[in-house]
Amino acid sequence: MLEVNATKILGDFTLNVNFTHERGILSIIGSSGCGKSMTLKCIAGLITPDSGTITINDKTLYSTDSKINIPARLRKIGFVFQNSALFPHMSVYKNIEYGISDKPRKIREQAVKDIIERTHLNGLGKRFPHQLSGGQQQRCALARTLVTEPEILLLDEPFSAADGHTKHILESELITIIKHNFHKPVLLVTHNIEEAYRLSDRIMIIENGRCVQTAAKDKVIDHPASVNAARITGCKNIFPADIISSSGKETIIKCGEMTISAAGIVPDKDNIFIGIRAHYINILSEQTSGINIFPCKIIEVTEGIFSTTVITECGGNLFRAEISKTSEALKVFRKNKKLFIQIPPEKIFFTTE
Amino acid sequence: MNGINLFPLFLSFKVASASVAIALITGIPLAYFLSRNKNRLSYFIDSLMNLPIIFPPTVLGYYLLVLLGRQSHIGKFLENNFDIMIVFTPLGAVLASTIVSIPYLIKAAKVSFEEVDKDYINAARVMGKTETVIFFTIILPIAWRGVISGVSMAFARALGDFGTTLMVAGSIPDETLTMPIAIYNSLQADDGKTANIMVLIMTIIALATLFIISRLSYKRKGERNA
Numbered sequence: 001m002l003e004v005n006a007t008k009i010l011g012d013f014t015l016n017v018n019f020t021h022e023r024g025i026l027s028i029i030g031s032s033g034c035g036k037s038m039t040l041k042c043i044a045g046l047i048t049p050d051s052g053t054i055t056i057n058d059k060t061l062y063s064t065d066s067k068i069n070i071p072a073r074l075r076k077i078g079f080v081f082q083n084s085a086l087f088p089h090m091s092v093y094k095n096i097e098y099g100i101s102d103k104p105r106k107i108r109e110q111a112v113k114d115i116i117e118r119t120h121l122n123g124l125g126k127r128f129p130h131q132l133s134g135g136q137q138q139r140c141a142l143a144r145t146l147v148t149e150p151e152i153l154l155l156d157e158p159f160s161a162a163d164g165h166t167k168h169i170l171e172s173e174l175i176t177i178i179k180h181n182f183h184k185p186v187l188l189v190t191h192n193i194e195e196a197y198r199l200s201d202r203i204m205i206i207e208n209g210r211c212v213q214t215a216a217k218d219k220v221i222d223h224p225a226s227v228n229a230a231r232i233t234g235c236k237n238i239f240p241a242d243i244i245s246s247s248g249k250e251t252i253i254k255c256g257e258m259t260i261s262a263a264g265i266v267p268d269k270d271n272i273f274i275g276i277r278a279h280y281i282n283i284l285s286e287q288t289s290g291i292n293i294f295p296c297k298i299i300e301v302t303e304g305i306f307s308t309t310v311i312t313e314c315g316g317n318l319f320r321a322e323i324s325k326t327s328e329a330l331k332v333f334r335k336n337k338k339l340f341i342q343i344p345p346e347k348i349f350f351t352t353e
Numbered sequence: 354m355n356g357i358n359l360f361p362l363f364l365s366f367k368v369a370s371a372s373v374a375i376a377l378i379t380g381i382p383l384a385y386f387l388s389r390n391k392n393r394l395s396y397f398i399d400s401l402m403n404l405p406i407i408f409p410p411t412v413l414g415y416y417l418l419v420l421l422g423r424q425s426h427i428g429k430f431l432e433n434n435f436d437i438m439i440v441f442t443p444l445g446a447v448l449a450s451t452i453v454s455i456p457y458l459i460k461a462a463k464v465s466f467e468e469v470d471k472d473y474i475n476a477a478r479v480m481g482k483t484e485t486v487i488f489f490t491i492i493l494p495i496a497w498r499g500v501i502s503g504v505s506m507a508f509a510r511a512l513g514d515f516g517t518t519l520m521v522a523g524s525i526p527d528e529t530l531t532m533p534i535a536i537y538n539s540l541q542a543d544d545g546k547t548a549n550i551m552v553l554i555m556t557i558i559a560l561a562t563l564f565i566i567s568r569l570s571y572k573r574k575g576e577r578n579a
Contacts, residue, residue, distance in 0.1 A: 083472065
């Protein structure tokens with residue numbers, strides 16, 4: 001169980017994070033410079049917060065109240081850096097052995113041999129870091145961390161150096177190794193929501209140094225806690241909304257010139273916004289009966305590999321829809337016919353600024 | 354080389370080696386301190402390190418004389434308590450060439466310590482290592498080329514020092530007469546042959562130093578590309 005409550009001021013940037021994490025993988029997501037990596041470094045003891053407390057399994061690592069600040073080397077924390085940070089002058093074997101060099105030789109040799117097997121680095125022990133592929137480097141970085149038997153594993157954008165195809169392979173490799181060999185809390189810093197969703201159980205959103213939301217991943221996607229949280233989770237359609245009426249099941253809102261029916265729960269706050277993800281919006285070629293169907297004007301159509309992005313204007317709002325390339329509406333659109341958008345009420349979420 | 358007194362050559366080598374040894378022992382920790390700390394004190398020490406390069410050698414020698422001469426507090430203290438005399442002794446020559454050469458070592462070492470990626474150091478920290486262990490197992494092995502190039506430059510500078518050594522140690526034949534001063538003396542005495550041989554030796558040493566330094570920086574680039 002990790003408990004973090006830390007504040008650190010650096011110039012005009014203030015980091016103020018407050019969260020707990022018990023088991024599984026927690027992804028920390030946010031735009032660059034929001035304090036994600038800094039949070040990891042505070043936990044690891046590489047940056048000292050100005051105030052707060054950090055505890056792991058009831059062991060206090062840092063506390064301003066009781067004047068405790070355990071140095072990084074005694075915290076028993078596993079850290080995998082963005083660029084692997086393997087020591088360039090040491091072989092794979094020496095890199096892995098480095099963290100347990102104070103143990104008796106027999107135990108050391110067995111542990112290194114064991115972890116090399118588990119991280120599929122067999123036969124690479126004598127190689128130097130620059131002779132390894134990106135994936136092998138990160139596996140080696142993971143191996144040398146796991147061999148020290150840390151209490152928690154911190155991964156700082158471990159896949160960002162890899163590109164496209166290799167990235168997916170590396171991701172699944174590392175996560176499989178972690179899931180099989182490490183059963184304590186894991187924090188994964190990333191700026192990619194897809195990655196966060198694929199790999200983790202819970203997601204924490206940091207914005208300008210503050211934790212905006214920490215929840216199960218589906219909750220974060222379905223109910224982002226703020227407009228920015230919604231943007232960070234990849235929501236493209238967010239609009240300010242006026243509540244007209246709200247009953248238990250249905251909420252009527254006015255959004256520009258549109259009157260929309262929504263099914264979500266309205267937060268009891270001012271400045272309400274609604275959001276709907278691009279792939280939930282349908283584009284129809286003719287007006288069928290149903291709710292939330294509006295005539296729209298197509299502004300822009302961008303073809304992707306697997307789907308087509310359509311930007312439409314509707315009642316003074318710009319909607320971005322992600323639709324199938326085989327969509328009937330697209331064919332109609334090419335014939336310059338009038339189109340309609342449909343917004344499923346149950347897919348609309350409410351949020352605030 | 355009959356008839357040529359090689360004492361200045363050997364003395365110069367002994368003095369330069371001793372100077373570099375002292376420069377290493379004191380300069381490496383200082384360079385490490387300067388590379389890790391960015392505050393007023395470190396900036397002050399850093400600029401102070403430039404003084405021996407900026408000052409005219411005779412001026413520097415003059416200050417050392419004032420500071421360490423037999424009439425100064427330090428000089429008196431050393432003479433009365435330890436029977437050590439610095440001025441006009443080989444020890445004075447070592448001190449003079451240490452002072453003029455140490456900035457080159459510190460600067461080169463500091464830069465190469467700074468170039469060591471912070472993530473390596475942080476990785477070693479979370480892997481349970483103390484700062485001292487990290488220095489010897491990570492920082493020094495990664496930065497050694499810079500240190501060696503600093504040592505070569507410091508050695509060359511120490512070997513070639515003229516003005517400061519002359520001021521502090523004098524040019525007592527077979528006692529404190531180093532090579533650069535011997536070259537000057539032999540030219541003064543119209544002994545062109547001795548001067549030529551000594552100049553040749555000094556030139557070879559200078560070129561060898563240059564070769565070592567460029568070789569090291571070339572290899573460093575190659576390693577990065579690999």
